[in-house]
Amino acid sequence: MAADTSRTSNMSGTDFFATQKILARTEESLHEYQAELELQNQALRTAQVETRVALGRYRALFETLPLPALVLDAHGLLQEANTAALIFFGFKQHRQAMNHSVFRLLGMSEDVRLAQTLKEVTAERQQVLRDWVIRDAQGIEHTVEGHVSVLNATFHLDGHRLLLLLDRSDQAHREREGQIFQALLDNANALIYAFDRDGRCVLANAHLAKVLERTTDKLIGSARQEWLNSTELQLQVQNDHQVFINQRPITVDETLQLRGGLKRHFVSHKFPLKDGCGRVFAVAGISTEVTAQRQMEQRLQWAMAVFNQGSEGVLICDERNSIVQVNSAFQRITGYSEDQVMGRNPSLMASGRHDLAFYRQFWHELVAYGHWEGEIWNRRKDGAVYPQWLRVSRVSKQGSLPGSFVGVFSDLSIRKASEEEIERLAFYDLLTNTPNRHLLRDRLEQAIRVGTRERTQFAVLFLDLDHFKEVNDVHGHDVGDEVLIEVSQRLQAALRAQDTVCRQGGDEFILLLCPIDQPGAQICVQKLLTAMAQPFLTTQGELKLSASIGVAMFPDDARSVQTLMRNADSAMYEAKHNGRNNYSFFSADMAQQSALRVAIERSLRSAVGTDELTLHFQPKLDLSSGALLGAEALLRWNSPTLGIMAPDTFIPVAEESGLIVPLGTWVLEQALAQIKAWHASGMGWLQVSVNVSAGQFWKQDLPELVANRLRASSVPAAMLDLELTERVAMVNPQEGVLICQRLKRLGVSLSMDDFGTGYSSLSYLSRLPMDVLKIDQSFVQRLGDDQHDAQIVRSVVQLAHSLNLRTVAEGVETTEQHRFLQTLGCDQGQGYLFARPLPASAFAQWWQEHLARSLLQPFS
Ligand SMILES: Nc1nc2c(ncn2[C@@H]2O[C@@H]3COP(=O)(O)O[C@H]4[C@@H](O)[C@H](n5cnc6c(=O)[nH]c(N)nc65)O[C@@H]4COP(=O)(O)O[C@H]3[C@H]2O)c(=O)[nH]1
Incomplete structure (x- = not known):
């Protein structure tokens, strides 16, 4: 300025003024410039303040970012790091972080990707590194997104990169959860589903879709009645409803049966699904198939039923x-x-x-x-x-x-x-519980085997109680049974344990004494007879009995079961014949008799209906007048092989063999034919008596037979008399009375034969509708010799008369007997004194002669 003023003193005024002017303008300009500069400074200061504010704001923003933010240079060295980043990576101070390599911080695994990203990022195009797993200072893994951008010049960070780390761990976690859930859903072997309040499917897994043969998409939103039958639907809706109401899980059994398919069983666990406000919006379920288990359970149940039942x-x-x-x-x-x-x-x-x-x-x-x-x-x-x-x-x-x-x-x-019971029934006698004949046979066979091998002897005894039938008749079968039981016990007690006592039936016992010789057998027999002789104490009082015993020895008398039995039987017959209460050892004679019985039976069988058999007739006379009142038909047999056979010999054989039935019918027919023939020949009607034995009386419908033959012959019923021994009807007294009554109703006459030899109950006798009592010839023949017999005959006659019966004396041989009988009051007589039994023609002749005689001389 001073230089300018000196220059001005050497100058003209014009110049001066000019200069002054210029100076003034310059000053003015300077003022303007200064003002402008002032303004500019002002603006700059404002701008600086604004920049500082902005920087502070951005810094604060950078610092307060909730996510780690890093500013990196082109080599990846850290230039800036916000507080979140410092914390994340564990830097205490900002200084520590400076120039730290981001690669070292973030781990080697992501080097390449990060380096590439840092290289490729431009101002125009931000880069994002996704699913980047990095560890923080504590070593905790974070899934982050790395946002990389280029910072512009505004920040005086040309070419620097800003790396923001967005933590996506939660999201990643949620996504993983979602993936896991989906994987679970898709791979679960159970049915997983959820239904809303309207019954629409809101969740269905792949397995459900597969079971229902639909896609999951189609299932979602559909209603389950589309695949469930009504029963299943009702049950499932009920179950869901329960969960909706109670808001608590339940576990239930459910079934699913698709059309035509097998019924499948499930155990369903159902639970409520709630929204954020706790409201149940759906019911979810996990149904595990238990069809196999249920089938197994069912099978197990069946198996248990079999097991237990x-x-x-x-x-x-x-x-x-x-x-x-x-x-x-x-x-x-x-x-x-x-x-x-x-x-x-x-x-x-x-x-x-x-x-x-x-x-x-x-x-x-x-x-x-x-x-x-x-x-x-x-x-x-x-x-x-x-x-x-x-x-x-x-x-x-x-x-x-x-x-x-x-x-x-x-x-x-x-x-x-039961086996024992069957054996008992099959091999033992039910009444006495002793072996029966089947078991005896077995034991006999065994005894023969042992006896043959060891050369030992044994004895077979046939024991028959004497007059046992009378015990039954008089005291009833119950008493008879008591006696039989007692007999079997006494026999067993008298013998050794190895001996066999067998009840053969009725009052017959067979005893096997093994081993024993003849003297030993004799001692035993004596013992047995003594045992039988002791009184029997029954519910009806004391009874006395005896027995007859026949003995056959092995091997002397026989070597086979059959022959031993037969020979013992023959010996017993002999013992009975010899007067009962007796015994007899078998002898060759008996063998002959036994053989004879067999021969008789065989021959008689073929004789019925041939002329080997004939009827003889013996008259019955009124003892006082001598009038012919009737005749008894007596059978005669002239066998071509055996000769003339006495009825006493062949009738018992016929009775034993059952031949008596056809034989008796033949006799009845012959007798009726003869009555008719005599009547036809002009001799008049004669009543003929026909013997009826037990077999005829009991083994057929005798009244029916008699009625039939009477009808066929047209003979008046009164012309027929039927002779029954007292033993016949007394086999079964009640039934016997009925049969006799039926016979009587036919109109025939009934005689009681051999009266006095039996042991009849008089009470029954009185009920039998008899017409005649025939006094046995044994009494008649002793008349005169034996006062006792005379007394019996008198009593019988009185008894008969008291019962309104006629009496016929049999076997009248002498005039003394005739007279005696007359004095005793007997009505009729029959015997050799009057006539022997005669063939029909001879009888007719006798009849005529008798008529003539009675006309000439009265009967005496
Ligand atoms: N000692 C002697 N005997 C006399 C005298 N008068 C008659 N007799 C015999 O005495 C038996 C009488 O017959 P019964 O007592 O019915 O006894 C009969 C009878 O029980 C039975 N009998 C005979 N014929 C038949 C028949 O056709 N059917 C049945 N079931 N039995 C018959 O055979 C037994 C024996 O008959 P028979 O030998 O003909 O023997 C007859 C007869 O010939 C006499 O004065 N002295």
Whole structure:
């Protein structure tokens, strides 16, 4: 300025003024410039303030960013790091972070990607590194997004990169959860689903879609009635409803049966799905298929039913032989409940009947062959020992399943009892419980085998009680049974244990004394007769009995069962014949008689209906007037092989063999034919008596037969008289009375033959509708000699008359007898004195002569 002023003093005024002017303008300009400069300074200061404010704001912004932010140079060295970044990477101070390599911070694994990104990023194009897993200072992994951008010049950081790390861990976590959930859904073997309040499907997994043969998309939003039947639908809706209402999970059994398909079973766990406000918006379910289990359970149930309902007991033991299971039959048979045997050894039921060797063998077979079967005796809980049929099998260990023993058994006691009962019925006499003839036969065969081998002797005894039938008739069958039981006991008591007492039927016993010789047998027989002679005490009082015994010895008398029996029978016959209460050893004579009986039976069988058989007739006369009142038809047999056979010989054989029935019918027909023939020949009607034996009376419908033959012959019934011995009707008195009454109703006459020889009950006799009593010839023939017999005949006559019966005396041989009988009041007589039995023609002649005689001289 001073330089300018000196220059101005040397100048002209104009110049001066000019200069002054210039100076003034310059000053003015300077002022303006200064003002402008002032303004500019002002603006600059303002700008600086603004910049500082902006920088501060940005700094603050940078600092307060909630995510780590790093400013990197082109080499990846840290230039700036906000507080979040410092914390994240563990820097205490800003200084520490400076020039730190970002690669070292973020881990080598992401080097390449980061380096590439730092290179490729431009101002125009930000780069994002996704799914970047980095670790913070604590080593915790974070899934981040790295946003990389280029900073512009404004920040005086040209070419620097800003790296923002956005933590996406939560999102990644959620996404992973979602993926896991989806994977679970897709891979679950259960049905997973959810239904809203309207019953629409809001969730369905792949398995459900597969089961329903639909896609998941189609299932979502659809209603389940589209695939469920009404029953299943109702149940599922109910279940869901329960969850909606109670808001608590439930576990239920559900089924699903698609059309035509198998019914599938599920166990469904259902639970409520709630929204953020706790409201249930759907019910979800996880249904696990249990079809196989249910089928298994069903099979198990069936198996258990079979297990428990069978009649055989079952027990299962584990490897240590402890009981692990038993069935109902086991409990029923053994009496032990399940609790009482669980864990116990089956030996608790051992009976003690088997020795150690038995059980050793049992275990040996079970272990060696895996099976044992046989009869074993065990003890029930009540102590009773009983037989079982037991099958035990060893079940080998299978995988994790331990081995076991399975025992199946049946109670043999009932079977054994029935077998014993059957044996008893088959081989024992029910009344006396002694062996019957079948068992005796068996024992006899055995005795023959032993006797033959060991050359020993034995005896077969036939024992028959004398007049036993009368015990039955008089005292009833119950008393008869009492006596038979007592007899069998006495016989057994009198003999040795190895001897056999067999009731053959009726009052016949067969005894096998083995071994024994003849003198020994004789002693035994005496003992037996003595035993029988003791009085029998019955409910009806004391009874006296005797027996007749026949003995056959092995091997002297016979070597076969049949012959031994037959010979003992013959000997017994002989004993009876010899006066009862007696015994007889078999002899050759008896063998002949026995053979004769066989021959008679054989010949008689072929004689019926031939002229070998004829009828003879013996008259019956009125003892006072001598008038012919009737005739008795008596059978005669002239056998071409055996000769003339007496009725007393062949009638018993006919009775024993049953031949008496056809034979008796033939006699009846012949007698009726003869009556008719005599009537036809002009001799008038004559009553003819026909003998009827027990076989005829009981083994057929006699009244029916008689009615039939009377009708066929047209003979008046009154012309026929039937002679029955008192024993015949008394076999069964009640029934006998009925049969006699039926016969009487036919109009025939009935005579009681051989009266006095039996032991009739008079009370029954009085009920029999008889017309005539025939006094046995044994009484008649002793008349005059024996006062006692005379007394009997008198009593019989009186009895007969009191019963309104006529009397006929048989076997009248002498005039003394005739007279005596007359004095005794007997009505009629029959005997050699009047006539022998005559053939029909001879009888007709006798009849005519008798008529003529009686006309000429009255009977005396
Ligand atoms: N000692 C002697 N005997 C006399 C006299 N008068 C008759 N007799 C015999 O005495 C038996 C009488 O017959 P019964 O007592 O019915 O006894 C009969 C009868 O029980 C039975 N009988 C005969 N014929 C038949 C028949 O057709 N059917 C049946 N079931 N039995 C018959 O055979 C038995 C024996 O008959 P017979 O030998 O003909 O024997 C006859 C007869 O010949 C006499 O004065 N003295």
